[in-house]
Amino acid sequence: MKTIITLLKTLLLSHFPSGSSINYHDGLLYLIGDDANELLVLDSNYNQVNAVKLFNYDGKRIPKAQKPDLETSVILNGTLLALGSGATKEREIAVTVSLPLNNSQPFKSSYSTFIKRLHQITEINIEGAAVIGNHVVLSNRGNEANPVNHFIITSTDFISQQETAPIRIISLKLPLPGFAGVSELCYAEKEDILFVILSSEATSNAYDDGAIGDSYFAWVNNISRKLNDKEISLDGIVNLSDVDAAFKGEKVEGVCISSITDNSWILHLVADDDKGASRLFQVNVGVKALLDSSR
Incomplete structure (x- = not known):
């Protein structure tokens, strides 16, 4: 089988804790950490160009309970x-920051009303989001006690319309012998492919961390045609530890696309080591190899 993913480079960010999400916009990468006080802004070579204070807790990492x-x-x-x-x-919070940054100040609000409406899901743990047309797709991460991942389909105005925004919940079928939880989503619009990052972790709830296992890069083809389905299956999955040894022991939690050509995508991944640091990965994903492997 042709190589689907190639690691181009990796970098440890020892000063930035718990990388959980990464986005690309107008040449810049925006990095979030689940217990970080700041939004970190990098150029495509991973040089820091800015930082925005989101919270004002003492120390490098925000205490777990807070x-x-x-x-x-x-x-x-x-x-x-x-x-x-x-x-x-404490975790039912939404933070918005206008781009480009300039003098943008973060705005914080609760989205607890929306969370309460997700009554079909046993345990809430939102860990992924992607925009697909007029829809936002959220992913709810399962765990060893509740081993089902869900996609939550809603509208792009769900934060301002929490009581009335449409909600459709879809279960995700995994082709794995054990369980792995969805930790991020990313949408390639031209090809209508949803990239799905999964990771395995020895934990039985949505609060505690556990021993880190493997991380996976997966995808769903023709995703826009499947948003009304009751269940979605992956069209392909790659264990990142098989791509390069640098991924071993890394809990990958974020992914974004920075470059698209007819032959490949350049993607950036971020991993959380649960010890107060983050690791970035730049990878090349071959379009033809990915699509051929799905057939």
């Missing part, structure tokens, strides 16, 4: 929207 647990973020109408996992009351 952290907003921003696990995913997405660019929506020129605004960066970051979402807490919803696993506790």
